[in-house]
Amino acid sequence: MVDVVTTDALVEGVHFRREWSSANDIGHKALAVNLSDLAAMGATPRAILLSLTLPPDLSLEHFDALLDGVLAMATVSKAPLVGGNIARSTGGLHVEITAIGAVRPRRVMRRSGARPGDRLFVTGRLGAAAVGLAALTAGVDITSDALASCVAAHRRPSPRLRTGIVVANNRSASACMDLSDGLADAIQQVCEASGCGADVDTSTVPVHEAATLDQALTGGEDYELLFAVPRRRTRLFHAAIKQAGEVPVTEIGACTKGAIPDLGQGFRHF
């Protein structure tokens, strides 16, 4: 087994607002986005570190709720909190998590392994988190179940840990990446890292019932997984997805020797 390690931060005013997400939600999401990175590598979580930079106005009650959000998810994913840091913030709340995972060396999934001819698959239905964020931004009443599930997707994403681990274990995927910055961005990153192009049939992209195609392509924060799968391993791949039993996959295109498709700009960090 080798250790893989990943780090990701949630920054108040950039990734969340305390008016829109509870402290427990923020803790949950801070860990979820890191576990999603481990999932994309096919790694089993081993341990996490939590580094908090706290504004003076954060109450003890909110601090406890934030920690509960992290710990509940840590318990479910069997990744004990082994260390961390607390500092004072002069700005907003800043939640940083480092997650350590283990995976057998030949089973690590990378972005760089896709080859022309490999098929592209994506898990779940896309765009929900973007719809949820848009609804919160617009201040609309969350009356329908569909909208409520979108807000939940923004607040408490579910990383596809089991799917990533099972696919890595049967070695059916040549590349994998999570969709934290959107499907369009993930396809671009995998193609660039692998030195290939892709043909994507956008009419096949699994769009959430409340979302538009553009939200599904570029909305970001979906924390689903994009896989490249060699043609001869497609059956093996479907067996892994079935075994994981977590979420369906949809074929959306294939890697080519041609150009990298421009499907839009993902989440802009700056």
Add this chain to the structure above:
Amino acid sequence: MVDVVTTDALVEGVHFRREWSSANDIGHKALAVNLSDLAAMGATPRAILLSLTLPPDLSLEHFDALLDGVLAMATVSKAPLVGGNIARSTGGLHVEITAIGAVRPRRVMRRSGARPGDRLFVTGRLGAAAVGLAALTAGVDITSDALASCVAAHRRPSPRLRTGIVVANNRSASACMDLSDGLADAIQQVCEASGCGADVDTSTVPVHEAATLDQALTGGEDYELLFAVPRRRTRLFHAAIKQAGEVPVTEIGACTKGAIPDLGQGFRHF
């Protein structure tokens, strides 16, 4: 070998000011404070992750200088940068580093191993970083060499990596901790973790020529090491210190069955 992992953040306005430290200094220090934690465990650095939260006004030139500061120290300490994250800040600059180190299981130094009768030793001379910070805060001209060395101690601390590793290897110390929050705080933490008290003769504390005893005890940011050493291993300990050849040590007291001494309050995070 086991992995140990530590994380520490430098927050603008709390741990540094961009007027007082160059971007290169900030990068250097962000890694140094983490390596100091590894040193206190006796661990050899293996890899680091860098997570930056960047304010929009940070120029590309400063970004490069910050990265250079991290990478120069990473190269010297043979800890390659293996990953990280970049996010946008709505407040100040936030530099978070996670450092991974390796150490043989029976050689890990902890805070909790001190026993009554163990002698207490501290490396280097204390208080310089506090003097440097006070000089920058007061805006005094840095004319003397002594003051310049204090400002350098605040800006570019030197973690005692070699000393920590060599002492851990010959297993002469029962406990160790770095002085990031001051000597008074370190003694308190080691005593609490070990369930013992201590007698400290403050007249023996090695005070930097430009500092007061209070700055040496509570100023913080010295990144020297406090060791507890069983009486029968004192000779072995001194041999390790000599072998490391990094910095002298001074005996300042001993662990007891009595009370934890109150030598003052260390750096207040809140």
